[in-house]
Amino acid sequence: MQTMPPALEVNDLTVAYRDKPVLWDVDLQVPTGVLMAVVGPNGAGKTTLIKAVMGLMQPAAGSVQVFGEPAGRQQVRRIGYVPQRTSVDWDFPTSVRDVVAMGRYNRGGLWRRADRRDAERVARALATVDMEDLADRQISELSGGQQQRVFLARALVQDSDLYLMDEPFQGVDAVTEQSMVAVLRRLQEQGRTVLAVHHDLRTAPAYFDWVALLNVRLIASGPMATAFSECNLRETFGGSAPEWTTPPATTAA
Amino acid sequence: MSSLEFEILATAMTVSAACAVPGAYLVLRQMSMVADAISHTVLLGIVLAFLVVPLYGHPLMVFGASMMGVVTVLGIDLLKRTGLVREDAAIGITFPALFSLGVLLISLLTRDAHLDEHMVFQGDLVYSVFQRLELAGRGYGPMTLWKMAGIFLLNGALALRFHRELKIATFDPVLAATLGISPSLVHFGLVLMTSVTAVGAFDSVGSILVIGFMVVPPVTARLLTDSLARYLGLSLLLGCASALGGFWIARTVNGSVGGSISLVMGAMFVVVLLASPRRGLVADWHRRRRQRVEFAVRMLVIHLFQHRALGQRTEENHAGHLEAHLGWSAEFSRRITELAEARGLIRRVDTHWLGLTSVGERQAEQALAG
Numbered sequence: 041m042q043t044m045p046p047a048l049e050v051n052d053l054t055v056a057y058r059d060k061p062v063l064w065d066v067d068l069q070v071p072t073g074v075l076m077a078v079v080g081p082n083g084a085g086k087t088t089l090i091k092a093v094m095g096l097m098q099p100a101a102g103s104v105q106v107f108g109e110p111a112g113r114q115q116v117r118r119i120g121y122v123p124q125r126t127s128v129d130w131d132f133p134t135s136v137r138d139v140v141a142m143g144r145y146n147r148g149g150l151w152r153r154a155d156r157r158d159a160e161r162v163a164r165a166l167a168t169v170d171m172e173d174l175a176d177r178q179i180s181e182l183s184g185g186q187q188q189r190v191f192l193a194r195a196l197v198q199d200s201d202l203y204l205m206d207e208p209f210q211g212v213d214a215v216t217e218q219s220m221v222a223v224l225r226r227l228q229e230q231g232r233t234v235l236a237v238h239h240d241l242r243t244a245p246a247y248f249d250w251v252a253l254l255n256v257r258l259i260a261s262g263p264m265a266t267a268f269s270e271c272n273l274r275e276t277f278g279g280s281a282p283e284w285t286t287p288p289a290t291t292a293a
Numbered sequence: 294m295s296s297l298e299f300e301i302l303a304t305a306m307t308v309s310a311a312c313a314v315p316g317a318y319l320v321l322r323q324m325s326m327v328a329d330a331i332s333h334t335v336l337l338g339i340v341l342a343f344l345v346v347p348l349y350g351h352p353l354m355v356f357g358a359s360m361m362g363v364v365t366v367l368g369i370d371l372l373k374r375t376g377l378v379r380e381d382a383a384i385g386i387t388f389p390a391l392f393s394l395g396v397l398l399i400s401l402l403t404r405d406a407h408l409d410e411h412m413v414f415q416g417d418l419v420y421s422v423f424q425r426l427e428l429a430g431r432g433y434g435p436m437t438l439w440k441m442a443g444i445f446l447l448n449g450a451l452a453l454r455f456h457r458e459l460k461i462a463t464f465d466p467v468l469a470a471t472l473g474i475s476p477s478l479v480h481f482g483l484v485l486m487t488s489v490t491a492v493g494a495f496d497s498v499g500s501i502l503v504i505g506f507m508v509v510p511p512v513t514a515r516l517l518t519d520s521l522a523r524y525l526g527l528s529l530l531l532g533c534a535s536a537l538g539g540f541w542i543a544r545t546v547n548g549s550v551g552g553s554i555s556l557v558m559g560a561m562f563v564v565v566l567l568a569s570p571r572r573g574l575v576a577d578w579h580r581r582r583r584q585r586v587e588f589a590v591r592m593l594v595i596h597l598f599q600h601r602a603l604g605q606r607t608e609e610n611h612a613g614h615l616e617a618h619l620g621w622s623a624e625f626s627r628r629i630t631e632l633a634e635a636r637g638l639i640r641r642v643d644t645h646w647l648g649l650t651s652v653g654e655r656q657a658e659q660a661l662a663g
Contacts, residue, residue: 121471128465133521178519
């Protein structure tokens with residue numbers, strides 16, 4: 041049997057801002073079909089890791105492979121990227137539906153006009169994230185959680201094999217968070233891979249089945265049950281105990 | 294209207310249309326001040342290009358002069374990237390220096406050429422139509438009109454062809470990059486379009502009116518619509534309408550055409566700022582007032598609900614004590630009480646004491662439940 045290449049493989053990745061390292065020699069493997077949380081304190085380089093994989097930041101050293109091939113322009117197109125919602129101008133004159141449709145723009149080249157299949161796909165993605173009622177809303181009228189759901193819908197229509205999400209649950213209420221987790225599960229059932237920066241250590245074991253603990257260097261990575269240990273967490277977050285003062289439940293989903 | 298007047302009007306409207314295309318995107322990308330810088334520094338480009346290709350208005354000369362716009366933006370970006378100077382200051386440093394160099398060169402080198410200093414600031418619509426396009430001995434109208442019509446068509450064609458690239462690179466540069474669109478290519482493409490337009494429009498309207506045409510109609514249009522297509526269309530339309538209105542005023546008072554157009558654009562903006570149906574200040578003021586009243590009614594209902602356990606007649610539900618307890622004026626208390634009563638939310642237990650109706654109670658419960 042042929043072994044499947046990992047969805048993402050990062051080797052010796054070092055990213056620096058001038059002479060200050062943001063990521064120090066990170067080796068990370070993300071097997072195909074897992075939901076992996078990237079966890080770490082502020083300034084741990086979580087966003088940088090994602091940006092370096094996307095080719096948005098120039099690494100000082102190291103290599104990135106996506107599905108067994110060097111990450112170049114072609115491979116990057118197989119990735120669906122969900123940025124932090126503050127990264128765009130929400131006052132831009134456009135509708136929710138139109139923002140989601142942007143995720144389809146790379147289908148068959150930029151010359152191609154949007155067709156009925158695109159429209160259906162966009163409508164379905166909006167329904168998946170419970171936003172169909174707001175499809176024609178001007179985007180500046182959305183709440184933070186709704187903005188986050190628009191980004192998720194946009195990633196869904198990209199039909200990517202690998203999703204990189206930068207704090208997808210930021211500013212989302214508890215009910216929405218549950219429905220977004222259900223969307224991630226469905227992606228996993230379809231054989232897709234998700235790597236998401238996640239801040240809440242209490243919910244991480246319930247939402248994700250794999251974890252990468254990052255603090256400039258990679259502390260540990262692997263299945264939740266083994267890697268998400270108190271010892272590793274203490275090493276990641278240092279002496280200052282964060283929310284995990286009660287030992288985190290290690291019941292992987 | 295004489296044919297000369299018609300030509301002046303047509304030129305003004307064409308310039309406004311050509312400027313609206315890059316202007317609409319500059320405004321969306323928060324680059325209005327870059328339009329300001331470019332429209333000034335292209336003067337240096339014009340002077341330098343004129344020294345190399347001494348044919349004013351020649352396409353080669355226009356393109357060469359436009360490179361100065363790109364140089365300006367590169368200079369601003371470099372300064373910004375040092376981390377020592379912020380963007381607004383970088384703009385303020387870059388363009389006066391390059392612009393002054395242009396002015397100085399004009400006064401030193403080209404005393405008798407088609408460039409002179411007074412044209413620099415405001416151009417001259419009336420003068421510009423005297424340069425005629427002649428081919429094989431036949432006249433085809435003012436050169437500027439043809440030049441600007443060409444630039445408008447070019448801008449329009451590019452904007453239509455690349456509308457997705459422009460939209461995505463403006464809204465979400467990161468997504469653009471992942472889709473294979475280079476955000477910096479879009480950025481400099483737009484800068485070059487702005488420069489070509491500014492160079493082309495320089496002799497007819499000068500730098501100030503170019504900024505006006507690029508910035509004011511789009512900003513005004515943005516107050517009127519939330520749809521990108523309508524925003525772009527309105528930017529064009531409002532620019533042309535200002536040119537028309539300004540021309541008419543100048544003709545009536547026998548004054549400066551460029552000045553009148555600028556003034557009309559400013560006035561149009563102020564009117565829309567005040568009266569725009571959804572975003573205007575008047576609509577906003579009305580909305581706030583209505584919200585204040587609506588909120589006060591809810592507050593009264595909840596106040597009565599929270600204190601209903603104290604019995605029917607306490608200080609809390611005494612009509613005359615609302616002023617003290619809710620911080621309202623006597624007049625406002627009376628209005629809100631009457632409104633809530635008219636809506637069947639509250640009732641008078643007797644002349645002085647207020648109570649909730651069952652409808653009011655339900656509403657309070659719902660409001661408190663969140």
